[in-house]
Amino acid sequence: MKKDIPVRKVVDVAVAIIPKDEELWEVYLLNLKKEAIQNILINSKGYGEVDGKKVQTTALRYFYETVAAESAIKVEPIQTKLFDIANEYWVSFQYDNFMFDKKYVFVRGSISEHYFTTIPILEQKGIMIK
Secondary structure (H helix, E strand, C coil), rough: CCHCCCCCCCCCEEEEEEEECCCCCEEEEEECCCEEEEEEEEEEEEEEEECCCCEEEEEEEEEEEEEECCCCEHHHHHHHCCCCCCCEEEEEECCCEEEEEEEECCCCCCHHHHHCEEEEECCCEEECCC
């Protein structure tokens, strides 16, 4: 039964976006846990409305066998022109013999210097969803 399936929340895993230059930023997956995570699958896509027209980017998928404890991996570059739509990163991974997944959505307008914070591990300014 559905009630018998344990539900565990994703903690200490984050997605961050850091500026590289004026037209290109970089997306990172951060493992803030004290142990590694395995079998990481990341689906990324953008969607929204621009000038009254629906826009959707190509869905991209990335797989990583392991992300070490308290480390970060670069997932993909992102163009600044995509900041006018929502950018979604759906992350699935295995930890402690359990599959976890979480959807990280950077809504339209949220990728801005106005929302900068210091990104742990990378020690750079950027946007992060934990």
